[in-house]
Amino acid sequence: MKLPVPFIQLPLSFDASALAAEIAAFDESLWRPHPSGMPGNSALPLAAVGGDPARGDALEGPMRPTPALERSPYLRQVLGNLGAVLGRIRLMRLSGRAEVEEHVDLDYYWNERVRVHVPIVTQPTVRFSCGDAQINMAEGECWIFDTWRMHHVLNDADRARVHLVVDTVGGPLFWDLVNAGRPHTAPAQGWSPRFVAPQPQAAAPALAFETVNSQSPMSYWELRGHITFLLGEAEPHPRLQEVAHLAGLFVRHWQGLWFRHGTDEAGLQEYRDLLAGFFARIGPVAGEIRLRNGVDLGAAVRGLLGRAVRRSDATAATEETSRSAPRAAARA
Structure with a gap:
């Protein structure tokens, strides 16, 4: 979604160590390579079409929690605090000395959705560029960014970077968070996000997931x-x-x-x-x-x-065909 500024920090923060411990319990076999084979990029689906991790790259159909999310109480608590209708959700891992190539998210799916990032494992040297801005998202923070601008991520450290990434159309509480957010150009001094501590004994929050996310034909x-x-x-x-x-x-x-x-x-x-x-x-x-x-x-x-x-062969859209080429190729 196009935003007025490249980055906005939402007024929430989370216990990154607790999140890291939760995801450390996931078997390595649950991680999937990037659909276009981008080196060093992998993802673990937390909400996918029909709740099926094998459909974690699909962009059409009812999004439902995968078994990995169902057994992750703090991840569910984090998602519940966003106050949003939830679309596709993944843990996104970027290996050390790897990058997410410069691109724009062009697909209709992202034109209608905000992308939320919660860094779980990262390093101060990881750089996230969007348009003419560049920031480091610290562990436990909560950010959204303008996916309509050219963006790029570089992990120049040896350790992998892992983010919780949520695509959402939002909701009343979510847009209140956005309106109370801090643009990346605003000073952080005096601005204090609300810390959401793990509550392992609390009842699992009710999460709202997308059921309808496209219309064929488009009105x-x-x-x-x-x-x-x-x-x-x-x-x-x-x-x-x-x-x-x-x-x-x-x-x-x-x-x-x-x-x-x-x-x-x-x-x-x-x-x-x-x-x-x-x-x-x-x-x-x-x-x-x-x-x-x-x-x-x-x-x-x-x-x-x-x-x-809808195509006559009913082929579902996936992320593989939904990004722009890197800038150099796009301008060739």
């Missing part, structure tokens, strides 16, 4: 909003008006299909044909236009609208 109003957003993010370019014209025609044609078919399956192939035709028409031009975050407009359109209608 006309939502699609129009995404197109408007993307065009507003574009840098000046001589052919931007040409793309805007093609996008306007596409939105009007989608409107006609929506008012004719709505979500009726009888109209799905017409939606698919319209979407494919739009991608083909703007492809040669949109790839020349950059957004303010450094990604080309064509890639961003495909990221946000690629699942505007």
Whole structure:
């Protein structure tokens, strides 16, 4: 989700040692390699589609707790204090001397969600870059960041870094936390987060998980909003008006299909044909236009609208196809 600043620290802190002890009990076999094979990156699913850890990379479907989360009382307590509807949740591990390559999270799933980070095991030298900002997230802190900006993580230490990472659309209590949060540029002096101590004898908190996280086909109003957003993010370019014209025609044609078919399956192939035709028409031009975050407009359109209608083979989206290329490749 695009935020007004690169990083915001939420007014919560947690017992990192207690969290580290809890995750140390997990068998190594529960950790999964990065879906695109990014070296040194692995994850342990805590909430996944249907609660199935094997579907920990999927972005569509009802998110439910995995067995690992069910037997982790303090992790559940941490999640309960976020006051949010919970989407995909993972422990993300970055090996020593490894990095998360520079990228933007382009997929529709992240456009609608805030990403929460709670560092559990880390070092002062680990650097998290987002846009033109760079910080170190200390153990036990709670942060959100702007996934729409180019971001990168470097672990230059020998020990692995492990974060709890939560994707969420939020909730009333969560947005209160955000509004009370500290932008990374604001002084930390005098700002005191609320410490959430482990309560092993307390009843497990009731957690709310996503059940609906996409619509096929995408409604006309939502699609129009995404197109408007993307065009507003574009840098000046001589052919931007040409793309805007093609996008306007596409939105009007989608409107006609929506008012004719709505979500009726009888109209799905017409939606698919319209979407494919739009991608083909703007492809040669949109790839020349950059957004303010450094990604080309064509890639961003495909990221946000690629699942505007369910594919005929019903292939679910995963993280592997949902990130931008590193900046050097994106600008090639």
